[in-house]
Amino acid sequence: MIGVDTNEIIGLEKKYEMNLYPKRGIALARGEGEFVWDTEGKKYIDCTTGVGVAILGHAHPSVIAAIERQSKALMTCYQPFCHEERARLEQRLVSLFGVNGKVMLSNSGTEAVEAALKLARRHTKRKGFVSAMNAFHGRSSGSLALTFKEKYRSPFEPLIGPIARVRFNDAESLKGAVNSDTAAVFLEPVQGEGGIRPASQEYLKAARDICTDRGALLIMDEVQSGCGRTGKFFAFEHFGVQPDIACLAKGLGGGMPIGATIARDEVATFGPMEHGSTFGGNPLACAAANAVLGTIEKDRLLEKVASDGEYLSHRLKAALSSKSEFREVRGMGLMVAIELKVPSKEPLASLVQNGVLALPAGEQVIRLLPPFIISRASLDTVVQAIAGVVK
Ligand SMILES: Cc1ncc(COP(=O)(O)O)c(C=O)c1O
Numbered sequence: 348m349i350g351v352d353t354n355e356i357i358g359l360e361k362k363y364e365m366n367l368y369p370k371r372g373i374a375l376a377r378g379e380g381e382f383v384w385d386t387e388g389k390k391y392i393d394c395t396t397g398v399g400v401a402i403l404g405h406a407h408p409s410v411i412a413a414i415e416r417q418s419k420a421l422m423t424c425y426q427p428f429c430h431e432e433r434a435r436l437e438q439r440l441v442s443l444f445g446v447n448g449k450v451m452l453s454n455s456g457t458e459a460v461e462a463a464l465k466l467a468r469r470h471t472k473r474k475g476f477v478s479a480m481n482a483f484h485g486r487s488s489g490s491l492a493l494t495f496k497e498k499y500r501s502p503f504e505p506l507i508g509p510i511a512r513v514r515f516n517d518a519e520s521l522k523g524a525v526n527s528d529t530a531a532v533f534l535e536p537v538q539g540e541g542g543i544r545p546a547s548q549e550y551l552k553a554a555r556d557i558c559t560d561r562g563a564l565l566i567m568d569e570v571q572s573g574c575g576r577t578g579k580f581f582a583f584e585h586f587g588v589q590p591d592i593a594c595l596a597k598g599l600g601g602g603m604p605i606g607a608t609i610a611r612d613e614v615a616t617f618g619p620m621e622h623g624s625t626f627g628g629n630p631l632a633c634a635a636a637n638a639v640l641g642t643i644e645k646d647r648l649l650e651k652v653a654s655d656g657e658y659l660s661h662r663l664k665a666a667l668s669s670k671s672e673f674r675e676v677r678g679m680g681l682m683v684a685i686e687l688k689v690p691s692k693e694p695l696a697s698l699v700q701n702g703v704l705a706l707p708a709g710e711q712v713i714r715l716l717p718p719f720i721i722s723r724a725s726l727d728t729v730v731q732a733i734a735g736v737v738k
Contacts, residue, residue, distance in 0.1 A: 351376065353386045371699060378405025381721040383704070392725050392732075394705045394715040399539075399571050399682075402598035402639065403648075404718035409638040410601040417634035424630050426623070432633035439640050440609050443580045445589055449615035451608045452628035456570035456596035457485030459606035460533070462622055463592045464489045464507070466608065467531035467564045470616045475508070477524045477532040477563075479515040481541030484533060484568050493533050495541070516546055518553035525557050531564040531592070532557075536582035539571035542709045543677060543684030551588040564591040564614060570606075571682070574598035575643050575719060578653030578680035585679065603635035648719045656680035659715070659726050666734040673737055674711070681721075685713040685733060697736040703729050 356374040374386045381404050383393045396402065403410060417432065424430040437450040451462045468474060476493060478484065484493040491499060492506035500506060511524040515538060525532060532554060538544040558565040567590040572582035574595060579585055581593060591614050596606035606627075626632075643649065660676050663685060667673040674686040687694070691713045698705050698713075708714040713733065717726070 351386045356386065371696075373699065380404040380406075381718050381725050389702070391699070391702050391704045392717075392721075392729055394703060394717045394729060396598075396716050396718050397602070398706065399576060399597045399716040400600075401602050402574055402576070402719050403601050403642055404720040405602075407601060407638075407642065407720070409642045410603075410635050413634040413638035414603065414631060417631050420630070422629065422631045423626075424628075426628060430628075430630050430633070432630045432637055433628045436628075436633045436636050436640075439637070440595070440607055443640075444593060444609045444611075445581075445584075447612045448609050449612060451610075451617070451622060452633070453596075453606035453608070453624045454604045454626050454632070455485075455606045456568075456594065457487040457490045457606075458624065458627075459570060459594035459596050459608045460484045460490040460493070460568060461487060462606075462608035463531070463533075463566050463568075463594050463610075464493075465622055466592065466610055466614065466617060467566065469621065470614050471530045471562065471564060473528050473530040473563070475511065475526070475528040475530060477511045477513055477521065477529055479534060479538070480512055481515060481538055481544070482533070482535060482568075483538070483540035484535075485570075515541075515544065516550045518550055518557070521550075521554055521557055525561050525563050527561070529561065529563040531566045533566045533568055535568045535572060536586065537572040537577060537679050537682055539682070539714075540708055542686070542712050543682055543714060545582075545677070545679050546586065548586045548588075551583070551586040555588045555590075558591075566590055566592040566594070568594045570594055570596045571716075572679075574639070575649050575652055576680055576682045576716070578649055578656055580643075580649065582679065599639065600632050600635045601639040603632045605632040605636050643719070646720075652680045652719050655719075655721065655723070655726065656683065658723065659683055659717075659730070662726065662730045663733065666730050667737055670734075670737050681715070681717055681719065683715040684708055685715070685737075687711045687713070687737065694733075694736040698732055701732045701735060703732040705729075705733075 478493040484490040513520040592610045663676045706714040
């Protein structure tokens, strides 16, 4: 961008922003489709999408039109007053959830999980929770308690509990942990931050049975895996397992901050003002989310994600299988991990140089969360770039 001093921007963030995010040394200026441009005019294929947020790519016309229209009409609407965009979004989310239910709208993934935590205690009148090793559920005090990495939790303890941590994909471990004080079991059907690890069908089915038998709720955290990322709207649909509560955020607003907690009717037992959020369900975010859901349906993007996911994984395997640093490709749909035998930090930095933005997910993983609208040509370019940086 002419007139923008990249070093100044980087310097200002370094000076004035809390030191939370390791910076990558570029400043982004704009995006269109699967591409973003930095302030120097360099173009990248964006396989980060703001960690799975821009699922329709950047500057999608349907999202722009919805935001433009709604920002001129009404941006905020205190929840006691009803609003068409909110009403239609809630109806849509319940219909996608698969059983009769109710929705609490918020602004982020961690808030969607917090609402689920409170609702589980409220409904079951129990205190304990179970979460999985390598799980990531957020960083506010409640969701942080569920998150696995001790490094994230220990400076902030005591957090809520008791929390039992079980081995992921191990039904026996779960059986031993769920008891008469367990309010809920939280699971990601595909662990995201933990390295893109899909659950097995037997495991999720066993989790459903164990929870039902013991009166605990089964809560699926679909903040990263949901909204079509795996080729179904909810990843749990792949497994034929219905949770009691599901959490969504990230891609739902196509870039607008929004979170959603959807619970089946019998569980949605919050009373008036027992939970709430000033911005939750604001018309602007709801309009964007309705545009996203409408576009996914109209453009049959779930089918595209499923077939592009297969294509990408297949191409990656073919391009990388002879490389000595390569371990495996895994994932579902367009939620893909390339696990290396070496740290992924350097290859990720080299990818930036080569015009591809990708994410880590643990020490040795290159994670790809491209937008659903990405072209096959761009996927080929990404594969080529990765093959060029993995030895
Ligand atoms: C599965 C899962 N749950 C919760 C969160 C927290 O979402 P947010 O960063 O919007 O609070 C994330 C974020 O990466 C996530 O992947």
